[in-house]
Amino acid sequence: MAASSSGNRILLHKLNELITFKRICNITQHDIFIRRIRTSRSKCQLQPKMHTKSPPQMVGVVGLEIHAQIHAASKLFSSSGVRFSAPPNSLVACFDASLPGTLPVLNRRCVEASVMTGLALNCTINRKSLFDRKHYFYADMPAGYQITQQRLPIAVNGSLTYSYLGGRKRNQVVTKNVRIKQIQLEQDSGKSLHDDHRNQTLIDLNRAGVGLMEVVMEADMECGEEAAAAVRELQLILQTLGTCYGNMAEGQLRVDANVSVHRPGEPLGVRTEVKNINSARYVAKAIDYEIQRQMEVLDTGGTILNETRAFDSKSGATVPMRDKEGLQDYRFMPEPNLPPLFVYESVASVPAGVDPTQVVVIDRLKAILPELPGVKRAQLVEEYGLLPEHSFTLVNEVGLMDYFERVIQKTKAEPRKVIGWVIKELLGNLNQNGLRLTQSPISSEALAELLNILESGHISTSAAKVVFQEMWKLPEKSVKQLVAELDLELISDQEQILQICRRVVDAHPEEVRVIRAGNKKVLNKLMGIVQKETKGRTDPLQVRRILEEMTS
Amino acid sequence: EDINSGQTQTFTAMLGLSIKEVSAALRDGRMSATQLCRTCLDRIQETRCLNAYITVTEDLAMRQALEADGRLSMGKPLGPLDGIPFSVKDNFCTKSIETTCGSRMLRGYRPPFHATVVQKLLDQGAVLLGKTNLDEFAMGAGSTDSVFGPVRNPWSYATPYCTYHSEGKDPESDWVITGGSSGGSAASVASLSSFLSLGSDTGGSTRNPGSLCGVVALKPTYGLLSRHGLIPLVNSMDVPGILTRNVQDAATVLGVLQGQDEKDSTTVSVPDSPASLPEDLDIRDVCVGIPKEYHAPGLSADTLAQWDRVAGMFEQAGARVMEVSLPHTQHSIVCYHVLCCSEVASNMARFDGLQYGHRSEVDSSTEALYATTRHEGFNDVVRRRVLSGNYFLLKQSHERYFVKAQQVRRLIAEDFWRVFRAGVDVLLTPTTLGDAARYADFIQEDNRTRSAQEDVFTQPVNMAGLPAVTVPTALSSRGLPIGLQLIGQTLQDRKLLTVAQWMEQRLDFPIICFHDDTQGQDGQTGSRERMQFRIIKDNTKSHAVIK
Secondary structure, X not given: OHHHHHHHHHHHHOOOOOHHHHHHHHHOOOHHHHOOOOOOOOHHHHOOOOOOOOOOOOEEEEEEEEEEEOOOOEOOOOOOEOOOOOOOOOOOOOOOOOOOOOOOOOOHHHHHHHHXXXXXXXXXXXXXXXXXXEEOOEOOEOOOEEEEOOOOOOEEEEEEEEEEEEOOOOOEEEEEEEEEEEEEEEEOOOEEEEEOOOOEEEEEOOOOOOEEEEEEEEEEEOOHHHHHHHHHHHHHHHHHHOOOOOOOOOOOEEEEEEEEEEOOOOOOOOOEEEEEEOOHHHHHHHHHHHHHHHHHHHHOOOOOOOOEEEEEOOOOEEEEOOOXXXXXXXXXXXXXOOOOEEEEOOHHHOOOOOOHHHOEEHHHHHHOOOOOHHHHHHHHHHHHOOOHHHHHHHHHOOOHHHHHHHHHHHOOOOHHHHHHHXXXXXXXXXXXXXXXXXXXXXXXXXXXXXXXXXXXXXXXXXXXXXXXXXXXXXXXXXXXXXXXXXXXXXXXXXHHHHHHHHHHHHHOHHXXXXXXXXXXXXXXXXXXXXXXXXXXXXXXXHHHHHHHHHHO | OHHHHHHHHHHHHHOOOOHHHHHHHHHHOOOOHHHHHHHHHHHHHHOHHHOOEEEEOHHHHHHHHHXXXXXXXXXXXXXXXXXXXXXXXXXXXXXXXXXXXOOXXXXXXOXXXXXXXHHXXXXXXXXXXXXXXXXXXXXXXXOOOOXXXXXXXXXXXXXXXXXXXXXXXXXXXXXXXXXXXOHHHHHHHHOOOOOEEEEEEOOOOOHHHHHHOOOEEEEOOOOOOOOOOEOOOOOOOOEEEEEEOOHHHHHHXXXXXXXXXXXXXXXXXXXXXXXXXXXXXXXXXXXXXXXXXXXXXXXXXXXXXXXXXXXXXXXXXXXXXXXXOOHHHHHHHHHHHHHHHHHHHHHHHHOOXXXXXXXXXXXXXXXXXXXXXXXXXXOHXXXXXXXXXXXXXXXXXXXXXXXXXXXXXXHHHHHHHHHHHOOOOEEEEEOOOOOOOEHHHHOOOOHHHHHHHHOOOOHHHHHHOOOEEEEEEEEOOOOOEEEEEEEOOOOOHHHHHHHHHHHHHOOOOOEEEOOOOOOOOOOOOOOOOOOOEEEEEOOOOEEEEEO
């Protein structure tokens, strides 16, 4: 993570030219954009405004508990499979249904996933960790308790660096750090479906016992935007590691937020816990709503209750949850059926009599850790001279960086030119049409081919954009075919271009007079007319040179 | 007719043999596995009044016996247990066979899998006769608190006890308990309806009834046998127990059952050991510890006398016998109470009526369904332990009770380790305070009081996870069995049994042998009223025989 934060420091030095990025942000609200996290009114940016006479304004204090479903073939303690939207109760081992006499058997893959995640989040990996039972009655938790790690979790004391676009014009990359308190392994619950009509509850245990990593982030954040950015960065890291798919809509990543408000320098306020937040956009919305709500309650002389609230995405409000979770006593107890979980630094440190292939060895996992998003961003900036915000977009959009690099490999065009095409044209079009990158009608090869034709001077930039739109509509046709069909190749006949220019100059005596009087800007108008007549099939630089000569 | 009756007599006599002997008889063709199985099933019918079995799996048993016969006739038995009938305490899961834990909560519950220890016996060709009675969820020391009623000790009907009680004796009110909670298993082995039985031992639940019913009862080292499929009482102390009629049989069964099970993460792997215990033990190499704290209040004169006698026997034979101290033993019962209730509260949380087991008719809300289901399904004993346990685990009391009890548990275990480090090989102690109590007397006190009294010598061993075995020693002045306990070091189960066998060979304890009595006074052999045992002595061995 050291490399990642240095990457972000580079980001801070290059804070210009964010226009392209901003525009894309405003195009649509489709879910690709939801992941990019924007809130209509960012509390973080409102806070610095202070009234000079009154005491300092209240600020939000936000901590997160994030449940990430571990990407593994089987559950944390049983051999039944893990799959989203499988037929109800089709993935339930005896242990998952808590049949008496069944015992938990720890899935090594889940331990490895949590250790990798811990390493990626700069955590200390506990060589020995313990499992505990947390008791409460709930229909979709058949044992009456959840096996978790309350006393001694697998990983502790980490940190996560995240960034978002802030500032008044939302064009500054703001980089922050949040401490990771711990990562604990625990079981997921099943799902209850309440049928109010027939007054019954249906229970699906497919999810019961799926491995979760609970990542606990300290209350280092101040607003929804920060929290959402931290969640997004964690999501990217998990996806990069392959330890969690991170699909929030399918519940693979679930966020609970602890929210309170106070005046800086004063003790923290009473906190509420906002549950059931199932998208990054809602993370920001729910937290900002809750901060605002608490401020208003306090402003009007009310008090904040220590309670659990749910986010209602329809109304955009948080509402108290009916069950009195705050009053629960979980009656924690050590899980007696699981011995302490040991992980080893290296193969050499595995004690005699223990099969090294059957245990978790940190060095082995360190060796296969992939490059993390922060490192990738820094490399993009360094290697291709990209703007920090562009590296952000490339890394944050699933697969976009790979796409970009594939184009780079197949084209002579400058990376800084390519990035414009990838972000503005490709991503812009994808978002406008509500498509994911994998659904793109234009492959990286096709885009590279188009850019190569552009580079070779056969077509103009504006023509290339026309071709791009045609490629989008007719992906089955080759680039060359489209260029030929659209008659967009540059006019190579020098005489023909001269004739056209002459005709335009003769037809616009007034403009020519103005130009000759010294207003060179009007030259652009003539250029536009030439481009129009030739349908953009001329090289603008060449036309400009000719027109300058003719009007001098 | 005569030939058949003669054969039946021979087969019935076979019931008193050891596993080793009956296995040889099966291999020699002196008897088939089906004949043996049928004889056992008949025996179960004849001794129904004991209430030892909750479920008898007659059809399955006969099918398995037939398969065993196929192998035996080809001269290819699976092992020393092929064709041997056994019974299983009803808190071990048996696939498609009702597994009740003696509770209304699990009445009619048929698990979809076999417990590992059951599976291992079946894999060896052993023949499952049925499931034995127990205190509800193994919570008790009398086998008196089952929804299916109490278990009666077979020795209630043996001549020694009947003679002692001859004045105004009424078998219907003077019968004695088996001890518990594995009372059904102990009764099944003692009444010769099965050659071995699986019990469970959390605080003495195998050794206590073993001692009171005059059979060998082994509690192996924690982790040596898989708990997969054993419906838990206290996970950190539960061990499957082995009940047999002699020590060698227990060793044979242990050899089959022990070893790592991937379904139970607390099991350990051990090297294979030969089936037979060594006969060449030099007792002069053995150091026997006598813990002074086990001279507990309430220890009966008979038991004390036997303890003295056997200690003397070791000493005379040249063993080093020394007094040792286990100072924290006195706190064991109260410590156990806290830990047991806490785990019980947790383990019982799953019985909510949703997935399996009893479900209340009351379904006005999920909470109401939970509450009434659990109220109806559990007896008072279970409910009290759940209530106490939840109290001990509360945030406010966790430190004061649960954590403290864990610390005390550690001290108790350290007492044992210190003694063993000082060179002691085995500890010799009583198993119970005295012989079996009359049912009518036993139920004068509640389950909690009785458990605290009865588990006093057996329970510290579970705290430390050590192996221990009770060996039938003698009959009390009332004519009831008394057992003594040997405690060994962790994973030294085989050494423990070797010493136990040495002791057994010198004790000459009378085993109950079924006497076919078709010529009896009124020809009602086996009927509940007439079932009595009497002791006959021959020149080599004493036997108790039905009259």
